[in-house]
Amino acid sequence: MSSDIVVIGGGMAGARLARQLPGATVIGEETHAPYNRVLLAEVLAGRYGPEVAALPSAEVRRGVRVVRIDRADRVVQCDDGSVVPYSTLVLATGSNPVLPPLRGLPARELPDGVHPFRTMDDCLALDAAVREGTRAVVIGGGLLGVSAARALAARGARVVLAQQGERLMERQLDPAASALLRDHIEALGVEVHTECRVRGLHSDNGGAVRAVELADGYELAAEIVVLACGVRPRVGLAQAAGLDVRRGIVVDDQLRTSDPHIRAVGDCAEHNGTVYGLAGPALEQADVLAALLKDAPATDTPTGTPSEAPGTGTGTARPGTAAGAAPQPGPPEARPPASDDIGTGTGISTGTGTAPRYTGTRALTRLTLTGHGHGHSPLDLATFGETTPLPGDDVVRLTDATRGAYRKVVVRGDRLIGGILLGDLGAVGELARTWEGDEPLPSSPLSHLLGGS
Template sequence: MRVLLIGAGPAGTRCAERLAERGAQVVLAGAEPALPYDRIALGRVLSGEVEVPALITHDAARLRGLGIRFLAATRIAAIDRAAGTATTARGETLAWDRAVFATGSDAVRLRLPGVDLPGVLLYRSIADVQAMRRMAAGGARAVVIGGGLLGLEAAAALSVAGARVTVVHALGWPMERQLDPAAGALLARQLGASRRLRFVMPAATEAIEGDHHVRALRLADGTRIACDLVVMAVGIRPSVVLAREAGLEVNRGIVVDDAMRTNDQRILAIGECAEHRGQVCGLVAPALAMAETAAATLLGEDRAYAARPDTAALKVSGIAVWSAGEIGPPDAEAVTLSDEEAGLYRRLWLRDGRLVGALLYGDTADAPFYLDLMASGRPVAPFRARLAFGSAFAEAA
């Protein structure tokens, strides 16, 4: 069986590995020039903590040992389902019996005036962080648009790399999808103190100004923030153009069933480009779980992918913040534990006697406990009074 993996991110690479281990003939085609690497560790390259080679997860020898034919800098430009072939951007033809889309996501580029100026960057790939690092050295002024997980991570790393960083965020507090206003305020204060980040929020961006290079970001209220570099971290979008052009069913992502099959039984989709039961993912754990399921499906095993609640942790050293499930749903009861002096804050959301969301700030050691409660749907009534104090207290009850 010849399997073509389209995309060599974590999902595509994991699936290729599992198939090759079992004797399938695997071609892994990746648009990026690099060997498969750990995307989630890009911030460490940006801050200067490690260099690019430290991120490579599968070097040439390992891929060869697995028997995977790896094609770097190879973008698949078209799929001919009837012929069972793919055409690369360079015009080569690859034949397949089964194909797996693992094309991931693209970072969103806001359509602002000036967005094409040199000095406007995204935060997604090795090429992006290399460009940022070149510009961040020497005390450059950087503006990061977007105070979500990735924006904050980029901002903190840029600051370590020597830039003076302003975060411009549309909402009134950072990470609004993962944090409530109280935890968001704690986070902004701590990032200001420990990483010298300046926050401008809530703020609407209107234009990027400059001539041959970025000079300033202009906000809707007329404020100008002078800068040498703008990083857009405003979200991701599943990369689905190729699949749509191939005639596959695409909604927000490429629609798959529990076995990761698309509407064409010979074609599967995994990772951030896939849409499973109406959901697309934006984290590596579900992407890898889908890769395992797809490999099993192709090997003729019966396995179903089951989504777990999304969890989010900010990767900025010295800052412990974690959340999972539903944050601030209007129809849930909230339990709050707050010790502002100690920098500790915890909020849990319950519906019908079950935990549906959790937010931990300052101490995240109990994260697995709350995640298990959410995933299992275990009733919390027997230990509700002690629930906010964590597993040691709740389970003792």
């Protein structure tokens, strides 16, 4: 059946499928061979060359964009004029960076010096533009913005990080952990502004950006501006084809869309009301779908529209996935990510005589901030689950100011429901496995928290 499978998207999920389904046709817009986007910040920082981010070889038609899906004839039409038939179509179209509504920021063409930070081309464009002393402003203080700011600082740029929210990585970190992260970023030479709304951009007569204007009228001089304001699922093809789309392309536990001949995986897919936008879930979804398509048609009989049955996320933890502070030898895909969210569970549920199902991913956010220059050490952080307690929850914290380490776990009854670890990840593997497996905690949560020391 692989010869009848067409995959739209040559990113991490599409490449994963291609390696498991020989003969499938994978169509990708990018001209680069598939790569691990988790490593882009390390490439920009100069720690790795672009070749290190390359994924194991996969057959992809590069530089080709699909412009239309014809569901009646089961073909896709491409911008090079080709028409590709399919029996099963997989949408792995990924996501686009969000471009904020700023004055001086055209919707279609960015001014010179203004860069998103999502693809290898974005990374290489920034690499070509940055020099020692370059004035750079990063807009957005989430995971991507922090990674980009650190990478530019490692290259010697004079970096300002502008975050509209109250603190850095506010979706993942509590105020105490965010304050420690800010201290580390500022020690690298990054000037951090929180509760700072950017109003617009100013360009010179040649069209190159020269300044970022804040809401209070203050201007930050800039030769480079990086937009790190989040991502949005790419669902245009699916919408035009009449598929069920909410925030993402709606899929069931077998990754089926509202058309039983079309599946979706990765950043563009919405499963059980969740759009992950993370590398780990994308790879897990690709693995489930590959297993399903290999088994087809015997165990993969289309049943129509996606079911609304909730996923339970009961996959077992992968030993060692969450541990390890620095990339190790071996293929890049197998190395611990330098910055991104990774899944701690397989997201696969199977039973005797039944088809595999994707039941959701419990994602663990992991970031390594590599030090540069004299006296700067790396900083590791990891977060998982619910880190904001509800009334009645138990919270255990440990702060080691000398070592710059912080640990916090949230316990509900006898279950671990979330945690933050910064600076010392010795316990993260055990904590992540306990959380993923929904196991009862030992009688003393504090000793469990300290188990990795």
